[in-house]
Amino acid sequence: MVVRDKRILSTGYNGAPMGLKHCIDAECLREKLHIPSGERHELCRGLHAEQNAIIQAAFHGVSINGADIYSTHLPCSICIKMIINAGLARVLYTEGYPDGLAMEMINESGIALVKVEGVGRKS
Secondary structure, eight states, X not given: OEEETTEEEXXXXXXXXXXXXXXXXXXXXXXXXXXXXXXXXXXXXXBOHHHHHHHHHHXXXXXXXXXXXXXXXXXXXXXXXXXXHHTOOEEEEEEOOSOHHHHXXXXXXXXXXXXXOSTTOOO
């Protein structure tokens, strides 16, 4: 979800592009090749929620420059590249993700990174 001034600008979901079979309904090449999480993102037929949120903003002509993006996981390196070029200011996330390149790019870019604790968990 992309937010600025407490207003939702765009949302995204994990899944296949519009009109294509969802990953659950099509053979998963990453599973077939036993590729671990955080590696070879280009082989996945799905898009990450961050990618879809950025694409939806562009599709509808909504500027997200300077906005924040909320994500369940630390974005992968592909998502981070898109986040940097979209001009997003902060990434707020709840869980880590095994992608060292993403962390390198975050640190180099100056984007604020905020780990949000306890969101969505029962006490």
